[in-house]
Amino acid sequence: MWAYLKKVHHQDNDARRFQLEHVIAMFQHGSLFIQDYYSTFLTLWHEYVDLVTTDVPIAALSTIQTIHVTTRRDQFLMKLRSEYEFVRSSLLNRSPVPSLDICFGELLHEEQCLSTQAILEQSHGNSGMATVAYAAQGRGPSMHSKNLYCVLCSCTSCTRLLYPKNGATNVNFSIISNGVPSPTLVNLPFRLANGSSLPIAAIGDASSKFINVFLASQLSTNLISVGQSVDNNCAVNFSSNGCVVQDQDHSSLSLECDSCKLGKSKTLHFPLHTSRASHCFDLIHSDVWGPSPVSSHEKFKYYVTFIDDHSRFTWVYFLRSKSEVFRTFTKFLAYVDNQFSTSIKTLHTDFDGEYLSTEFQVFLASKGIIHQRSCSSTPQQNGVAEHKNRHLLDVIQSVAAPPVPLVHRFPRVSVPSNSLDRYKAWLVALGNNQEYGVNYEETFAPMAKMTTVSTILALAASNDWPLHQMDVKNVFLHGDLKECIYMKPPPGLFPSLTSHVYMGIVVLFVYVDDIVITGSDSTLLGQLKTHIFESFHMKDLGSLTYFLGLEVHHSLSGISLNQHKYASDLVATAGLQGATSIHTPMELNVKLRKEKGDLLADPSLYRKLQVSQFLQNPRHLHLATARRIICYVQGTSTRGLFFPTGNSTRLAAYSDADWASCSDTCRSITGWCVFLSDALISWKSKKQDRVSKSSTESEYWAMSLACSEIIRFRGLLTELDFSETDPTPLHANNTSDIQITTNPVYHERTKHIEVDCHSIREAFEARVITLPHISTDLQIADIFTKALPRHRHCLLSSKLMLVDQLASI
Structure with missing residues (x-):
């Protein structure tokens, strides 16, 4: 029986849900009071929400309820009558938009104001006379405040202001009325607060006390212009207690109203737009710029x-006229729908007519789509679009400016602490070739790279070249360049030579104001030094002993470099002068994580140690690891590179990678090094910028970087007349990587590393490199990828030609 009754009387909720959706869609404010409209709307909405959330899982219920709260508020506001448009726009322009309860309270207040205004309009029509807001120009005794009222708050002591439109600012008036005799007909436009214009039909005297009153029949009440009152020798004084207006005869009228106090206050700065929409296309800002003084080629x-x-x-769209804005927006909306499968929820614009x-x-x-509009003559409320227009114009002007070969740029140097950022003045060569969004923020200075410096020092040691150091006495970091500077010799400066006599090599490399000269021909070196001293204010520092923090030690067997002074300063900064030195920089099997351990109360010391990781939120384990590294540096402060004499110029390289060694990102660590015969001239230990799917892939990327370095060094040696005729060996211990390069079948099966495959394979086929296999035990680059046991660390350090030298400083 119960089953039968359930079968007969059970109804699906879909029909009722569809009925409620239709009722809510058709429901309008109409002639209802705000309270009745609010109650009826909530009743319908609550029943609808109960139906649609019946079968929703608990985990997703809170998210759906949040969406419904926002939708309910927007639906409620969009169905209001037209006379509430001002309040609705004001609510929607706030950030964040108020809740439905707050909106309801403000709408109740607006309803009371509109009701009071209607009553006043009716009383004016019945009395047949105009109530003048204020007697200006000091003609006759002042009126008592009981004859005044406020259209905003219904009190009897304040007025609403009206501002003259452009072209009518010199008119002598103080009062605008809606019912005054009009002996003089005029046609003067005035601008209201909402941006519309108000025609003034006539000027006349309301009585012997009130003269030059303007007639505007559309007004629901009388207005006063404080500015014109002041121009007519009336003093208007605002204070915390209200407003006092005093005429020439020193008779005064006191006005007190909170609305007037706020309305007559000075405008505060608009706050910056700090909040952001939670999803793309929830809110779109738009603005139109133009007209341009010059039309483009396409008009x-x-x-x-x-x-x-x-x-x-x-997104930027070019227009021939403002009338194309609507058509352009429809195209943009279709583009968003087709490309992103979503729609725009809110459009924020200014108050211009094209919208x-x-x-x-x-x-x-x-x-x-909800349309949010800024108030008239307040572009600050559309600040996002206005700032974008300014930025676009700045970019266009920069691009349109004639290119120059030399640019002074002041890059910002970020400081981890809360101190102010510092700016450095650098000379940027051919900065006009930099592309915004790619390398525009990078700065390039005419300085030698450290790897280039080490290569030239190795060549100087191998060929027993003298090394001279000079210093520029005056370096002008400020001032304007008046001379024409060429970064490259202009055509025709040097005549082309059909033949030349080889005299030798002279190398001059510069790092800011430090200059080092070396070469094979002592006569040419002397001539170059003499020419430099005659042309510039220079200081001869003699034989090279200290350069860019490097101590240079000369001996019969070669040149050795170390950074003893820098290491000592680093140890002193860490406060570890008396600490016991250790033999390896890193502890075995220690995995550092970004969020493991307690945060440092004061991270300033950690940041001073110039550690490359975890600078944002360093922890105690990170600081302990950094201290261990510095203890290792303390014990090896006099250890450095050694460049032997009689060395060959044969290049050799080693590359390796530690797969997925980063605990936070699973990225691999690349390690490679390049030798000039037995002299180490370049090395790298760096986390890869992408995740490798296999150890083969990670080591192939390491090989690709090492190959690029080999190509650069071969080009440098060619410029110095030490050309490499044989291919450079790039030693790798991964047989799969070697087969990928040498075997076309493997090459075709590795599409995910296709670019690196082409790069290395091209160098291999051009006999720039060879890929000899090396056992893991002899892979020197292993020291740059991970922590090693003591015996293996010492073995690989010795293969890097690192030697101890007594410090000279």
Whole structure:
């Protein structure tokens, strides 16, 4: 029986849900009071929400409820009558938009104001006379405040202001009325606070006390212009207690109203737009720029921008006229729908007419897009779009400027602490070739690379070249260049030579104001030094002993380099002068993580130690690891590179990688080194910028970087007349990597590393490199990829030609 009754009387909720959706969609404010409209709307909405959330899992219920709260508020505001448009726009322009309860409270207040205004209009019509807001110009005794009222708050002591529009600012008036005799007809436009214009039909005297009163029949109440009152020798004084207006006869009238106090206050600075939409295309900012004083080749004179509030991605469309804005927006909306499978929820614009056309507004309503508009003459409320226009114009002007070969740039040097950022003045060569978004923020200075310096020092030691050091006495970091500077010799400066006599090599490398000269021909070296001293204010420092923090020691067997002074300063900074030295820099099997351990109360010491990782939020384990490294540096402060004499110029390289060794990102560590015969001239230990799917892939990327370094060094040696005729061996211990390069079949099966495959394979086929296999035990680059036991660390250190030398400083 119960089963039968359930079968007969059971109804599906889908029909009721569809009915409620239809009722809510058709429901309008109409003639209802705000309280009745609010209650009826909530009743319908609550029943609808109960139906649609019946079968929703508990885990997703909170998210759906949050969405429904926002939708309920927006639906409630969009169905209001037209006279509430000002309040609705004000609510929607706030950040964040208030809740439904707050909106309801402000709408109740607005309803009371509108009701009071209607009563006053009715009383004015019945009395047949105009109530003048204020007697200006000091003619006759002042009126008592009981004859005054405020249209904003219904009190009897304040007025609403009206500002003259451009072209009518010199008119002598103080009062605007809605019912005054009009002997003099005029046609003067005035601008209201909402941006619309108000025609003034006539000027006349209301009585012997009130003269030059303007007639505006559309007004619901009388207005006063404080500015014109002051121009007519009336003193208007505002204070915390209200407003006092005093005429020439020193008779005064006191006005007190909170609304007037706020309305007559000075405008505060608009706050910065710090909040962001939670998803892309939830909020789009838009603005139109133009007209341009010069039309483009395609006759464009305007452009419109659409800026996504969440990502700040910007779309720019060029226009021939403002009337194309609506058509452009429809194209942009279709583009968003097709490419991103979503729609725009809110459009924020200024109060210009191209966004307010009936066609535009009907289209937005049909798509369910909320239109937020800034108040008239307040571009600050559309600040996101306004700032973007300014940025675009700055970029255009920069691009349009004639290119120069030399640019002074002041890059910001970030400081981890809360101190101010520092700026350094650098000379940037051919900065006009840099591309915004790619390498625009990078700075390039005419200075030698450290690897180039080590290569030339190794060549000087191998060939027993003298090394002279000079210093520029005056370096001008400030000032304007008046001379024409060429980064390359202009055509025709040097005549082409059909033949030349080889005299020798002279190398001059510069690092800011430090200069080192070396070469094979002592006569040419002397001539070059003499020419430099005659041309510039120089200081001869003699034989090279200290350069860029490197101590240079000369001996019959070669040149050795170390950084004893820098190491000592680093140990002193860490406060470890008396600490016991250790034999390895890293402890075995210790995995450092970004969020493992307690945060340091004061991270300043950790940041001073110039550690490359975990600078943002260093922890105690990170500091302990850094201290261990410094203890190792303390015990090896006099150890450095050695460049022997009589060395050959044959290059050799080693590359390796520690797969997925980073505990936080699973990225691999690349390690490689390059030798000039037995002299170490370049090395690298760096975390890879992408995750490798296998150890083969990670080591192949390491090989690719090492190959690029080999190509650079071969080019440098060729410029110095030490050309490499034989291919450079790149030693690797992964047989799969070697087969990928040498075997076309393997090459075709590794599409995910296709670019690196092409790069290394091209160098291999051009006989730039060879790929000899080396056992893991003899792989020197292993020392750059991970922590090693003591015996293996010492073995590989010796293969790097690291020697101890007594410190000279």
